[in-house]
Amino acid sequence: MCLGIPGQIVAITDPARQMAMADVSGVRREVSLAPVADRPLEALVGEWVLIHVGFAMAVIDAQEAADTLEALRGLGEAQETLDAMAEGAKALEEQ
Template identity: 70%
Template sequence: MCLGIPGKITAITDAARLMAMADVSGVRREVNVACITGDDPSALIGQWALIHVGFAMSLIDEDEAAKTLEALRDLGEAQETLNQMAASDKALAAGVET
């Protein structure tokens, strides 16, 4: 299974190599846009794409990007709660009060 994270293409960094800068939840990273570009890579600026291991895999609309980011935030919060519960259970099993 692979997970694509929504990122917004903010600039083309190397048109010859089809590289662009993407903003992924406030983190900027360079990604390859070969899978999503046409004749003019600069047309991608402002577009949302699913980013996976340094590649923009497919274009998505802004609404889909927002929904996906919200779901990922919710999963992160749920995982944090599960981690806290597990730590509490370990402490209780060891006889330590939390």
């Protein structure tokens, strides 16, 4: 099953590569904005996106993001992905 997780873009990290930092339920992860870069990248800061394998696949509204996160939590599917992201972030910090 492919799983897209809602995340909020909090900063542009590398404009040349169209990369940004996204907050996914308190876990920050760098993602590619290339699939949604139909506007200036700075305009995406604060927007919610659907993230799949490190790519922001679509811009979604805040209500859709909240509803999706709640549904995924209810199913228990998001927690596994969030745990993996947190472990990856922790490993990077330890380097």
